[in-house]
Amino acid sequence: MLRGVVLDAVLVFIAVLASANEIRATLRTSDTVLELAAGESAPRVVSLSNGQHQFINSAPEALINRVEVAGRWLPLHWSFVPEATQHDSHRVAFVYENQSPHLRLTWEWQARSGFGPIEHALRINNLDSREIWLPLQSSFQFSWNCPTTEALENSFIEKGAGKPSLVGTHVEPIPAGYKWIGTSSTYAHPKANEPREIIPWFLVQEASGARDGWYVGVEFSGRVQTALERDKRQLKGTVGLNPNPGPLRTRVTAGEIFETPTVFLGATHGGLDAAGNVLRRWVREVLGNPATWQNPNFPLLVNNSWGGGMKVNEQIAEAMIRDATDLGLEMFHVDAGWFRGVGDWYPDPQKFPQGLAQIADYAHQHGLKFGLWVDWTQAGLDENPGALNAKDPKVRDWLLNDLPPDWKPEEFKGETIDISVPAAKAWAQDEVERIVSDYHLDMLEHDGYLVAQGCKRRDHPHAPPGERKWVYKDEGFYWVDSSNSTDVSYHATRAYYDIYSHLRKEHPGLLLEVCNDGGRMVDFGSATHADYFSITDSYDPVSNRQAFYDASHVLPSAMLESYVEKWPTPNLGNFIYMLRSGMMGWLTIMIDTTQWTPEQHVAAKEEIKLYKAKLRSLIRDANLYHISPRPDGIQWDGIEYFDPKSNRGVVYAFRGSKNDESTHTYFLEGLHADAEYRVDFHDNTAPDQVLTGRELMDRGLRVTLARPETSELIFLELLR
Numbered sequence: 001m002l003r004g005v006v007l008d009a010v011l012v013f014i015a016v017l018a019s020a021n022e023i024r025a026t027l028r029t030s031d032t033v034l035e036l037a038a039g040e041s042a043p044r045v046v047s048l049s050n051g052q053h054q055f056i057n058s059a060p061e062a063l064i065n066r067v068e069v070a071g072r073w074l075p076l077h078w079s080f081v082p083e084a085t086q087h088d089s090h091r092v093a094f095v096y097e098n099q100s101p102h103l104r105l106t107w108e109w110q111a112r113s114g115f116g117p118i119e120h121a122l123r124i125n126n127l128d129s130r131e132i133w134l135p136l137q138s139s140f141q142f143s144w145n146c147p148t149t150e151a152l153e154n155s156f157i158e159k160g161a162g163k164p165s166l167v168g169t170h171v172e173p174i175p176a177g178y179k180w181i182g183t184s185s186t187y188a189h190p191k192a193n194e195p196r197e198i199i200p201w202f203l204v205q206e207a208s209g210a211r212d213g214w215y216v217g218v219e220f221s222g223r224v225q226t227a228l229e230r231d232k233r234q235l236k237g238t239v240g241l242n243p244n245p246g247p248l249r250t251r252v253t254a255g256e257i258f259e260t261p262t263v264f265l266g267a268t269h270g271g272l273d274a275a276g277n278v279l280r281r282w283v284r285e286v287l288g289n290p291a292t293w294q295n296p297n298f299p300l301l302v303n304n305s306w307g308g309g310m311k312v313n314e315q316i317a318e319a320m321i322r323d324a325t326d327l328g329l330e331m332f333h334v335d336a337g338w339f340r341g342v343g344d345w346y347p348d349p350q351k352f353p354q355g356l357a358q359i360a361d362y363a364h365q366h367g368l369k370f371g372l373w374v375d376w377t378q379a380g381l382d383e384n385p386g387a388l389n390a391k392d393p394k395v396r397d398w399l400l401n402d403l404p405p406d407w408k409p410e411e412f413k414g415e416t417i418d419i420s421v422p423a424a425k426a427w428a429q430d431e432v433e434r435i436v437s438d439y440h441l442d443m444l445e446h447d448g449y450l451v452a453q454g455c456k457r458r459d460h461p462h463a464p465p466g467e468r469k470w471v472y473k474d475e476g477f478y479w480v481d482s483s484n485s486t487d488v489s490y491h492a493t494r495a496y497y498d499i500y501s502h503l504r505k506e507h508p509g510l511l512l513e514v515c516n517d518g519g520r521m522v523d524f525g526s527a528t529h530a531d532y533f534s535i536t537d538s539y540d541p542v543s544n545r546q547a548f549y550d551a552s553h554v555l556p557s558a559m560l561e562s563y564v565e566k567w568p569t570p571n572l573g574n575f576i577y578m579l580r581s582g583m584m585g586w587l588t589i590m591i592d593t594t595q596w597t598p599e600q601h602v603a604a605k606e607e608i609k610l611y612k613a614k615l616r617s618l619i620r621d622a623n624l625y626h627i628s629p630r631p632d633g634i635q636w637d638g639i640e641y642f643d644p645k646s647n648r649g650v651v652y653a654f655r656g657s658k659n660d661e662s663t664h665t666y667f668l669e670g671l672h673a674d675a676e677y678r679v680d681f682h683d684n685t686a687p688d689q690v691l692t693g694r695e696l697m698d699r700g701l702r703v704t705l706a707r708p709e710t711s712e713l714i715f716l717e718l719l720r
């Protein structure tokens, strides 16, 4: 209903200009105004505006100008087909055709919400009777006019991957001569001295003042690249599939459609948090799964069996379930260790003699949901019926690489199959369907190197590898890098999305967790096809806060999961600090809580109660402000939530390890300057106070904590 109402506010103008033979259209949300034009041989973005500041684009979209047919490159001559133009209150599509080979190109922009960014994709439909091969078509290019004197900065966010880096959130100046490239793939495996993968998104804004700017993000998990450079007069760049290592070619059979990764383009002003407060809501409304967000208990509170490691069994699981119930948790999540072997996704009969559904039912009887870890694209060596055996000739052809004869899977890592192969995809789809149904799952977590991004095979749907191939082992997996890597990831990512879309349709309440050895596939495509992310594979308080600080700039907090693992807690304040470091978004406790002391139990129970009563609604709905530098574990750090609708908020205050700094002042944001707020120190580290918004924003909120590595939650409420 709401969506229909807001869309009425989206205006579209179509006008034929008398001077040029050019159709123009405008798409508008409350944040972003986009003027588009259809030239005779190519479309272009004319301008982008936030309502105050207009960015003028000087380049038409660079459409591919050749395709390969039967081994020969043929030139393309695109010409606009005015009668095929489609437009309504929220969508503009300009259509171009090439006669021989017969291809139809649709250049589409869509405003799916009344606020936030506008999405863009480009489709090439092969209407010819012949198979064609396309060179790389990027999703979007821009060349904004940009006066030399304008001071600009580029912001981008790293994935938390295995462990957050020292920087994580980058804000850097864009001087003349600036050149920057960001990349993202299905599995970030950082190498020393190389830039880390980013959550595929960046924001360019004025370095001071109104901070007018714009951002672009990619709704795709495969290998993509964002590129930005500044010369004297222009700020130029491209966004889309990663051209390296190239040259990329992709096959489009007769009747098939190639579609670029969808990008979204938004205008903004007011800085990084202002942009984030629009973007996070937009991701929730437009990309998120409505069925997931309808549950007021999303994000859930979870206990995960990895606290006991691979040794999980029926007795351990049942004891953890009973304790999770007592603590007030809402889901029990069985991690690795439950299966017969890698690729053999059946419960180990020694550990679970009555099967896994029995454990799920036990959790359900205790009022908990039941989640399960499955690395469902990994082949092993088990020979049981139903197992994905790497030596089975059928499975061998699905693998990305030939395995050495002495190859063995690791404890919970095998060899990835390429799910873009139709038979492999069908197997995987049936297998996840069987697992979800047979084991009575409410949540399915995947892990490891799930979606291929490089493959040696020549008989798969993707392009064959080039002459030069690099095969190596890293993070326990074999990798193949070649000119076809991006195309491999393009096809495998589409297959992954198909499998999860199908699974969601069959199981509407099912939750899907994206974990790829931590936060290695955190992007807007995964955000569209699953529900929440493991944001890093390091689980200490500082790593959790760093990964959250970074990812929460662009993704809804509720979708950002922190695993809290056992950490030295000499006093109860340290214990609560450890828990709260994972309580800013989705909390999964990865500790055998039956080992906690009675005192820790009572404290954890209180924190869980508090999360449900006061924190969860803010995590779901409130604006988020990064009110400290990025956590380093030494200094103080903190974040603020404030919900302008309910006029309530909270400050999470963390004191680092530094011994001589017992007091810190946070400058709050998003409050009404003249209004009064009740300020309630939850742990009673200070008496309750009444302060004006101006005092809290300009003079700041002083917090005093007697001991290092402790925390406080300060609740805010507008007084009427």
Ligand SMILES: [Zn+2]
Pocket (backbone or CB within 6 Å): 400, 418, 455, 456, 457, 460, 461, 462, 488
């Ligand atoms: Zn392949």
